[in-house]
Amino acid sequence: MIPQTTLAKIRSIFGSAGFLDSAEDRIAYSYDGTPLLTHLPDAIVIPQSVDQISRLLKLANDEGFGVVPRGSGSGLSGGSIPVENSVVLLTNHWDRIIEIDQNNLSAWVQPGVITAKLHSAVEALGLFYPPDPGSAAICTIGGNVAENAGGLRGLKYGVTKNYVLGMEVVLPNGEVIVTGGKSVKDVAGYSLKDFLIGSEGTLGIITRVLLRLIPKPQFSRTMLAFYSKLSDSAETVSDIIASKITPAALEFLDNTTIRSVEEYAHLGLPTSIDSLLLIEVDGRSAEVEEDAAKIVDICKRHGALEIRIAANEQEATKLRMARKAAFSALARVRPTTILEDATVPRSEVAPMLERINRIASNHNLMFGNFGHAGDGNLHPTCLTDERDANEIHRAELAFGEIFSEAVRLGGTITGEHGVGLAKLKFLEKALGEPAIDMMRKIKEAVDPNGVLNPGKIFSLRPRCEGPLPTNREQIKKFADSGAFT
Ligand SMILES: Cc1cc2nc3c(=O)[nH]c(=O)nc-3n(C[C@H](O)[C@H](O)[C@H](O)COP(=O)(O)OP(=O)(O)OC[C@H]3O[C@@H](n4cnc5c(N)ncnc54)[C@H](O)[C@@H]3O)c2cc1C
Incomplete structure (x- = not known):
């Protein structure tokens, strides 16, 4: 004490x-x-x-x-x-957007600004702040910078670090520095801002952040593709990337997750399918339509049972909900939800998912899997009960094996949630x-x-x-x- x-x-x-x-x-x-x-x-x-x-x-x-x-x-x-x-x-009460600078495509914000609030504020001006963690409605920019948060749009637009131009930080000895700035080019000494991004609150307390904005994409197309075999959805992902299309989102849900989402959100998802992909392309209208048509072809070629394409933004929001509700839906299944973010090169997504399922079954555990298939960032999620010490022990062993597999396949133990204590x-x-x-x-x-x-x-x-x-x-x-x- x-x-x-x-x-x-x-x-x-x-x-x-x-x-x-x-x-x-x-x-x-x-x-x-x-x-x-x-x-x-x-x-x-x-x-x-x-x-x-x-x-x-x-x-x-x-x-x-x-x-x-x-x-x-x-x-x-x-x-x-x-x-x-x-x-x-x-720092969550420091929630003011200090300045949106349309000439320099940047925004100074306090660390407690909620990520979704920044999205709305800049989009109202025709600008775009791409990082969109699934928790955007509740998390803060300070937490995003400290964790280098990713999100659904990471495949095309990158993660938080790609949008941090500078910050004001209180160092552990109490000194205050401002590092970075609005200059597009700046190589004066070590890039301290990059050193602080993802440092999980261990190297400095962020008190202001300067973020890079980009023009808002004019148009987008959102679709869901349903599959009876995991290998078909995995091959669709590989083929989309190989066709030199970079979707804004390319997300995956397995059967356990689909069933939980349907029970929770009633979106009309077929619950007997093995997996689904949420695919979104954005950009200029002609380019988006061309890419969307190519993607539909690729999905069909790899055995998609059905493809649902949103006709308008309202329908797109509903389709996105299938993915956005995944964590909340799984969290209702059992008392304790351990969500991890083992990450592999995207070519290894299918083998990794097979191994996760095998490990879960060997330890007699219930898992739901979903995640960012396009960038290999998977969320194996153990549905368990912390009151059962033996089951928690087995979950611990299972995650140890999952992380070993991820590393063995050339990946890592965390793609976006950080190391922290866990x-x-x-x-x-x-x-x-x-x-x-x-x-x-x-x-x-x-x-x-x-x-x-x-x-x-x-x-x-x-x-x-x-x-x-x-x-x-x-x-x-x-x-x-x-x-x-
Ligand atoms: C439903 C759900 C979905 C999620 N989806 C995603 C996702 O898609 N992508 C993703 O990356 N993460 C996701 N997350 C994880 C989480 O939301 C992110 O890590 C987010 O960046 C944390 O922000 P926060 O404001 O809640 O930070 P906190 O949880 O409060 O803190 C996170 C870390 O940042 C440090 N920190 C916070 N503020 C500051 C500051 N001002 N200065 C220095 N250090 C600071 C803390 O010490 C801590 O180490 C999800 C979480 C949930 C619950």
Whole structure:
């Protein structure tokens, strides 16, 4: 626990309105979107200025406590879950779009801006901010930059890092820097912004972000193609790419996911099919129509049972819903949903899915699979029950094997959710100890006292063995102790 004398100093920086330490608040900020992981923060702070963050970090270095930045807490690797001796620092209330610069195709935003709110604001001006995580309606730009979030449009448009021009950051020692800017070209020294993107809140607290915008595509076509065999949908994906068409989205759902979505959203999906593809092309009208016609041909050639093409934006939204509802729909099937993002080169999607199904069956587990087939970023999702310790143990073993397979096929343990707490024990498998050692040295150089988001990405120990850290018992004891009113 952080000593009371130190907590009093933290409170004096933020004032009573910016400092929370009630039992209710501590429990509310003890978890994020990741199942099985929780830890109570000692307090939560709500900054009103960059200077307050600077002063907090200086105090953290002097008195030895951790500071955990947090946006919306929708992360799926436990990045914003505190570890012992830490305060959670919120940035989600800093939610202002500061400037949209149409001449320089850029926008300065505060870190708490909700991604979908930015989409709407720029699209109203004929501009486009492509990164669109499935959580766009709830996640923040700060969280997206810290995780280098991907999304459905990643195949054609890339991920968050492709749209970050600059940022203002408070470094772990409390100093403030602005790195990057509106110049399209800038090679003055190391690109610190690129170093900070995807650093999961371990190297700096983002207080403003400068984002690149592009002109909004004029036209789009959205379709669903249904298949009776996984190999047919996989060959469709390969053939679309080989035909030199780059769809804006090329997404995959397996039968378990399709059935769950249909039960949840009632979209009229056939529940007996093996898999479906959601395909979207965008751009200029003539080019889109030509690509859409070619894609329909390719789908038919690979045995598509049916192809549904949206006639208008309303229908397109309904077709997209089949994919967007996947996580929520699967989450209703069993009490605990462990969603991962094992990623392989796209040519290995079909073999990887076969291996995931085999591993699930060997461990007698229920899995739903969906994901970004076009860029090989799969979401094997274990539908389980955390009250069954044996089943959770089997799920752990299964994910260990899935990550090994992904790495063996030339892929990685995470394509977009980050390492956080959930995957630090698999990191060595993906990167090898020398690479992790180099990352640790960078962290030590920037944050020698380890005050910023401690315990994330790589554990303080060289290896973290055993099951995932879970602190449900801690929360239960705390709630039962009477502290919780
Ligand atoms: C239904 C659902 C669908 C999802 N779909 C996708 C998807 O398609 N693609 C994808 O990439 N992710 C997806 N995610 C995961 C998640 O939404 C993203 O990782 C998102 O970027 C997290 O944003 P957040 O604001 O919730 O951040 P948080 O969860 O609060 O934090 C995430 C990390 O960012 C750090 N952080 C947050 N704010 C700051 C800041 N201001 N400065 C420094 N560090 C900061 C935190 O310390 C933490 O390490 C999904 C999650 C859900 C629940």
